[in-house]
Amino acid sequence: MSAGKRVTIADIARHVGMTNITVSRALNRPEMVRADTRERIQRAARELGYVPNAFARALKRSDSRLIGVVTASIDNPFYAEMIKSISRHAKQHDYAIMLFDTDGDPALESMAIDSLLSYQAAGVILSPVTDEPDYQPDYIKRLAAGSMAVVQLDRTLHDSGFSAVVLDNVWAGDCAAHYLLERVLVQRSGNQRRLLVVAGPEQSQISRQRLAGVQQRLAGHESDVAVDVLWGDYNLPLAQAEVARYLAHYPVPAAIFGFNQLITLGALRALREHGIDRRSLDVVGIDRLPYLDIFGISVPCVVHDGYRAGREALELLLTQMAGEPSPRTVIVRGELLQ
Amino acid sequence: MSAGKRVTIADIARHVGMTNITVSRALNRPEMVRADTRERIQRAARELGYVPNAFARALKRSDSRLIGVVTASIDNPFYAEMIKSISRHAKQHDYAIMLFDTDGDPALESMAIDSLLSYQAAGVILSPVTDEPDYQPDYIKRLAAGSMAVVQLDRTLHDSGFSAVVLDNVWAGDCAAHYLLERVLVQRSGNQRRLLVVAGPEQSQISRQRLAGVQQRLAGHESDVAVDVLWGDYNLPLAQAEVARYLAHYPVPAAIFGFNQLITLGALRALREHGIDRRSLDVVGIDRLPYLDIFGISVPCVVHDGYRAGREALELLLTQMAGEPSPRTVIVRGELLQ
DNA sequence: CTGTTAGCGCATTCAG
DNA sequence: CTGAATGCGCTAACAG
Numbered sequence: 135m136s137a138g139k140r141v142t143i144a145d146i147a148r149h150v151g152m153t154n155i156t157v158s159r160a161l162n163r164p165e166m167v168r169a170d171t172r173e174r175i176q177r178a179a180r181e182l183g184y185v186p187n188a189f190a191r192a193l194k195r196s197d198s199r200l201i202g203v204v205t206a207s208i209d210n211p212f213y214a215e216m217i218k219s220i221s222r223h224a225k226q227h228d229y230a231i232m233l234f235d236t237d238g239d240p241a242l243e244s245m246a247i248d249s250l251l252s253y254q255a256a257g258v259i260l261s262p263v264t265d266e267p268d269y270q271p272d273y274i275k276r277l278a279a280g281s282m283a284v285v286q287l288d289r290t291l292h293d294s295g296f297s298a299v300v301l302d303n304v305w306a307g308d309c310a311a312h313y314l315l316e317r318v319l320v321q322r323s324g325n326q327r328r329l330l331v332v333a334g335p336e337q338s339q340i341s342r343q344r345l346a347g348v349q350q351r352l353a354g355h356e357s358d359v360a361v362d363v364l365w366g367d368y369n370l371p372l373a374q375a376e377v378a379r380y381l382a383h384y385p386v387p388a389a390i391f392g393f394n395q396l397i398t399l400g401a402l403r404a405l406r407e408h409g410i411d412r413r414s415l416d417v418v419g420i421d422r423l424p425y426l427d428i429f430g431i432s433v434p435c436v437v438h439d440g441y442r443a444g445r446e447a448l449e450l451l452l453t454q455m456a457g458e459p460s461p462r463t464v465i466v467r468g469e470l471l472q
Numbered sequence: 473m474s475a476g477k478r479v480t481i482a483d484i485a486r487h488v489g490m491t492n493i494t495v496s497r498a499l500n501r502p503e504m505v506r507a508d509t510r511e512r513i514q515r516a517a518r519e520l521g522y523v524p525n526a527f528a529r530a531l532k533r534s535d536s537r538l539i540g541v542v543t544a545s546i547d548n549p550f551y552a553e554m555i556k557s558i559s560r561h562a563k564q565h566d567y568a569i570m571l572f573d574t575d576g577d578p579a580l581e582s583m584a585i586d587s588l589l590s591y592q593a594a595g596v597i598l599s600p601v602t603d604e605p606d607y608q609p610d611y612i613k614r615l616a617a618g619s620m621a622v623v624q625l626d627r628t629l630h631d632s633g634f635s636a637v638v639l640d641n642v643w644a645g646d647c648a649a650h651y652l653l654e655r656v657l658v659q660r661s662g663n664q665r666r667l668l669v670v671a672g673p674e675q676s677q678i679s680r681q682r683l684a685g686v687q688q689r690l691a692g693h694e695s696d697v698a699v700d701v702l703w704g705d706y707n708l709p710l711a712q713a714e715v716a717r718y719l720a721h722y723p724v725p726a727a728i729f730g731f732n733q734l735i736t737l738g739a740l741r742a743l744r745e746h747g748i749d750r751r752s753l754d755v756v757g758i759d760r761l762p763y764l765d766i767f768g769i770s771v772p773c774v775v776h777d778g779y780r781a782g783r784e785a786l787e788l789l790l791t792q793m794a795g796e797p798s799p800r801t802v803i804v805r806g807e808l809l810q
Numbered sequence: 811c812t813g814t815t816a817g818c819g820c821a822t823t824c825a826g
Numbered sequence: 827c828t829g830a831a832t833g834c835g836c837t838a839a840c841a842g
């Protein structure tokens with residue numbers, strides 16, 4: 135209750151006329167202490183306002199109950215959903231979450247990893263700032279050398295060898311292309327059969343896979359659909375600018391496929407900007423565009439279950455922490471929502 | 473580099489033929505060590521893959537570089553924005569964030585506080601599960617007794633005496649009501665002059681303030697606008713259900729005012745469900761309904777700058793941590809966006 | 811069931 | 827500028 139010094143186990147010991155270790159046991163392994171002394175100790179702890187010192191405990195036991203989450207953008211709804219899921223499940227296993235939002239900055243990402251190593255985190259769930267193969271941050275070595283479990287989420291470091299939970303990106307591309315082919319493109323005529331894909335960075339593995347999915351589906355179909363690809367980034371303004379520039383130079387395509395939520399929104403905004411009714415062509419996306427049904431709007435999207443992805447990541451991390459040596463990859467497949 | 477034991481300061485000391493303390497100094501207060509030995513030590517540290525042990529350091533210095541963030545819903549975009557802002561600014565002051573998503577569960581909230589006390593967090597930014605005055609969790613005592621700085625964010629514990637960053641809720645209500653009066657309600661006739669307010673929980677201080685703002689504005693206007701209030705919670709399904717029930721029993725009001733993003737969306741969905749064109753009446757809300765402009769939809773809203781609120785909260789926390797004894801309250805005013 | 815001893819890794823005394 | 831001793835708070839390991 136006193137605001138001055140912190141109450142330690144020793145204070146309680148003095149208070150009840152026992153030794154430290156007995157107090158420690160009464161608090162952590164109650165069954166090892168006689169019922170009445172246990173009572174006395176626990177009551178004293180409560181009355182004195184005892185708060186265990188997590189640092190001292192972790193130092194002694196050299197195992198922390200900490201899990202790190204490193205992500206580039208907590209304000210991306212898909213990531214927020216995954217983080218919520220991780221947080222919820224971590225709590226069930228008595229782990230606290232240390233969160234790092236790297237804001238797309240590799241330097242911050244590296245510092246985040248160092249912090250986690252420093253805090254002896256039992257594991258990290260990592261979604262790097264980019265998944266381009268060139269990105270080979272030097273913390274990979276530090277991570278691989280240590281005993282910290284690692285699970286990558288959504289974005290992966292090329293060839294890092296860590297476990298991962300990723301989306302089925304090829305399938306997502308395939309699925310959207312299939313939708314476009316079956317329902318849409320077949321109904322159009324001649325040179326209208328043009329699909330505009332608005333992708334992320336040209337080197338992004340995720341974008342490449344999604345595009346591969348599209349191409350694989352088109353190839354199987356023996357159609358004469360032409361694909362134009364705009365490379366950019368996973369944000370709205372750039373996607374909007376790219377699409378605007380495209381529309382200024384080429385005829386309106388039969389369909390547009392946006393590779394994530396923000397890209398799709400950017401493309402739609404560009405259409406509007408050019409005075410083109412979005413219903414005059416077909417737009418599909420990846421990731422949910424929430425609440426549009428309320429306004430009678432429907433944009434078909436391939437959506438992935440972020441809650442599930444988060445859970446899978448945490449479970450994978452726990453098995454790694456339990457000693458499973460071989461890295462595993464879990465693939466989460468989405469579904470087309472119309 | 474070795475995967476076995478962690479390398480400590482002592483290993484480095486042995487390696488370079490110095491003692492622990494010199495190594496410690498070379499790493500933390502380089503100016504206290506001769507240049508060449510400092511070099512040797514720092515190089516050895518790098519080569520051996522030394523990682524400082526944050527626990528040992530914190531234990532010794534009894535000051536952690538940890539700030540706790542406790543919130544009910546990281547997946548609420550407004551909260552996500554605030555958390556991102558907190559995270560970004562905390563990093564600038566070399567603090568790491570420990571995040572707790574309480575998921576609306578008071579028990580989890582209490583555990584989160586205990587964890588933070590246990591980790592000797594320098595401060596907490598707290599947004600409790602509810603702001604109803606009845607909610608007086610017993611961790612308040614523990615918090616007040618200790619030396620941890622506390623700043624409440626958005627939602628506050630009634631009479632807790634902690635610093636806070638809150639929204640100007642009265643003003644938000646006033647502002648929306650003003651808009652409705654000036655632009656809208658005056659144009660309607662007789663018994664059509666009915667405003668439906670869809671609020672949060674009946675005891676929520678925030679909802680009460682927003683409602684007070686509405687009533688104050690209406691009172692000042694000497695108008696004959698009647699207000700119906702639906703109490704509920706800050707989520708979509710309940711708001712939708714309440715509004716649906718209202719529409720089943722009463723004539724369509726001249727306007728609907730939703731007290732947060734999800735409530736407004738719920739109300740709009742109820743309208744749609746009842747086959748009522750939302751443009752046949754006036755709908756205003758609090759919180760942004762993002763991206764609707766892309767679809768040519770406009771729902772006027774009072775929006776608050778979450779990024780700023782987060783920054784203010786962190787700054788307030790830092791001043792508290794620096795010893796400022798008197799609690800302060802910062803009020804963030806929103807603006808009407810049409 | 812309880813106590814003694816010892817040490818986790820680091821940084822603060824105080825001496826050289 | 828460098829070192830020796832000491833302790834932060836807690837809990838193994840081994841007694842008793």
